[in-house]
Amino acid sequence: MCMRNRVFAVLLFAALSLGPLLAPLHAQVPQEEVEAAYLSKFARYVAWPSTRLPGGAEIQLCLVGQDPFNRKLDEIAAGETIGGRSISVRQVSSGRGAAGCHISFVQGSNAEETRSLLNGLDGLSMLTVTSARSGSVGGMIHFVVRDQRVRFYVDDAEASRRGLSISSRLLALALAVRRQGSR
Amino acid sequence: MKPASSFLVHDRTLPAIAAAIFLLLLAGGAAIVQNEAAYYQQAEREARVKAEILAASISAALDFDDVIAAQEAVNAVRVDRQVRAVGVYGLSGTLFAGYQRGANMLPPEINESWEPGSAEAELIVAQVPVENMGERLGFVHLAADPEPLSNRIGRILLIGLLMIMALLVIVVLGVGQAALRSANRELKARADALTSANSELQVQVEERHKAEEHLRQAQKMQALGQLTGGIAHDFNNLLTVIQGSAEILRRPKLEEAKRFRYADAVAQASDRAAALTSQLLAFGRRQALQPEVIDINDLVTGMSDLLDRTLGDRIEVRTELHCDHCLVEADRAQLESAVLNLAVNARDAMPEGGRLTVITAPVEENGTLMVALTVRDAGTGMDAETLGRVLEPFFTTKAPGQGTGLGLSQVYGFATQSGGDLRIESTPGEGSAVTILLPKSVGEISQQKPCNEAQSSRRSGTILLVEDNDEVAAFAEDLLRELGYSVARASNGNEAIAQVEQCDFDLIFSDVMMPGMSGIALAEELGRLRPGLPILLTTGFSSEIAAAEGKRHRVLQKPYRSATLTAAIDEALG
DSSP, X not given: OHHHHHHHHHHHHHHHHHTTTSOOOSTTSOHHHHHHHHHHHHGGGEEOXXXXXXXXXXXXXXXXXXXXXXXXXXXXXXXXXXXXXEEEEEEESSGGGGTTOSEEEEEOSSHHHHHHHHHHTTTOSSEEEEEGGGOSOOOSEEEEEXXXXXXXXXXXXXXXXXTOEEOHHXXXXXSOEEOTTOO | XXXXXXXXXXXXXXXHHHHHHHHHHHHHHHHHHHHHHXXXXXXXXXXXXXXXXXXXXXXXXXXTTOHHHHHHHHHHHHTSTTEEEEEEEETTSBEEEEEESSTTOSOSBOOTTOOOOGGGTTSEEEEEXXXXXXXXXXXXXXXXXXXXXHHHHHHHHXXXXXXXXXXXXXXXXXXXXXXXXXXXXXXXXXXXXXXXXXXXXXXXXXXXXXXXXXXXXXXXXXXXXXXXXXXXXXXXXXHHHHHHHHHHHHSTTOOHHHHHHHHHHHHHHHXXXXXXXXXXXXXXXXXXXXXXXXXXXXXXXHHHHHHHHHHOTTXXXXXXXXXXXXXXXXXHHHHHHHXXXXXXXXXHXXXXXXXXXXXXXXXXXXXXXXXXXXXXXXXXXXXXXXXXHTTSTTOOOSOTTSOOSOHHHHHHHHHHHTTOEEEEEEETTTEEEEEEEEEBOXXXXXXXXXXXXXXXXXXXXXXXXXXXXXXXXXXXXHHHHHHTOEEEEESSHHHHHHHHHHSOOSEEEEESSOSSSOHHHHHXXXXXXXXXXXXXXXXXXXXXXXHHHHTTOEEEESSOOHHHHXXXXXXXXX
């Protein structure tokens, strides 16, 4: 208790002293844009089986269902390379066209639809990402807004089951992680 | 022991020690500098590693703009008290998360070409990029304090302490070495001094030897001078008697009684001279004494005429004979010579004249009956020092040429050889008394044979006289003819051999010392030529007498008188 207080005090001091230096990065940025920026970056912290992602192959980022980013994602992904790989973005309506995708952002018009879309992707070795805007149905990574900031939960157990390995660094940023063995 | 400073100053060790100390200081300085440099490198590496670890752990936070996560990672680093400031910067160069102890420790913006400013001058700064999958995401800037000064000073002090100990060791070793060397030098100096002293001593010893040799030589020459001078003196005395007597004998119409007396004086003086030469011979070669039993009073009485004549008118000779029928066993000639010697000494002690007393008395010495013959004078006497030396051979108080220095030592030698002793008493200014002590004899008194009278019967036979000196030859020829022999003369050995080969002789009477063949060689030769031919040799040389006697030849000692010659010839002819 005492320890945590002290840590808090230090944090407060650091925050106060750094306060003027730290730019308010996300204040005016819409949630969708932040999510779009994050989506392309996730590829850096996820390892696919080599059969799923051979050397030199581009990373396919799929928007399953709706496109909430309004073509913004295309711009961001175009300027991003992950370990020498370029990122291609495409829109698919359902799980049927998403077999080659490495990362799928799944968003239906409502929670029910999102769940069915997710179910359509079941069994595919890909990172599924959802947002709280389309209900509490969660993919492996689930965006939420906390303290006016975009944060996410990670379901590491599901990712492992699908043959993916998520970097601990990413896990460290998660609000919570569902790990293997936990229910 | 010298004080330490003095041998330090005068030693070669000093520069060596200084050099060693200088090198040590240099090495110490280098060690400190190297240590510091190594420390800084190490610290920089550590700072870089810390920054890299941080960069790796915050890459995701930076990627996803998670300031809180980044700050948490930064806070983990700040546990390290040496880290003064940590900053995480985005790709744009703006500060993303950070921590600083003290103000203005973090630059507000940073980029690739950032250089440390004055704020970082004293700090160890590491700046590493944040990357993920080859993608640059931003920078981590880390500034750390060097190790606290006290730690470094401690380390330097440790090195310094080691150096001081090493210095002490060097100094102690150097001082020890210097002390040792100084001691060695001192020892060497002492040894040198000893050597030089020794050689000096040797030189002195040699010089002393030389001086002693010179002194011995000088003493020898002095002794020889004294001896010859003394002999001359004694002979002059005797010659005075002989010449004076001969002069009186030449006077015409001399009374018969006077003529006999002066002829007798000549004979006696000649006897004394013969005794003197025999004394000298005895000195060179110990002569065997021919002891006979003598009545001491008779001897003194018999010598009174001689003493009167020898000592002159200024000396009054008195005799006190307290020993009736005192017989001694001694060599008559030697005893007479001893008495004369003492008398002459007494006369010389009384240059103005005076009374000389000859005393005979019986004494008992350690239970033995002895006869004392004392010669007393009323002369100058002797002091204790002189008294202590009078028996030394060649010691004399007389002027050079006046005495041999042999007299008393001869007398002493004679007395002890005869089983007696010599006593000298003297008081300076009152006179001296010298006593000859001789054992009293109980034997029969020997008859002094009147040889020439007893055996005056005329003889016959032919004698070959070998003699190079014509005067001696003429005298001997007269003597032999007077005895009744017919005489042939040869003047050397070869002549003698030639004559022996032609005629027969009953006896060969030959001198020993002759030019050409010596008498001994002649005797040898004749021994082969005519074995059994009697040969009689005669000489005055002591060494020749010894040599001839050594070869079993009969030897007649010169000077000889008719009596002794007759006896020797009779003995030779058997």
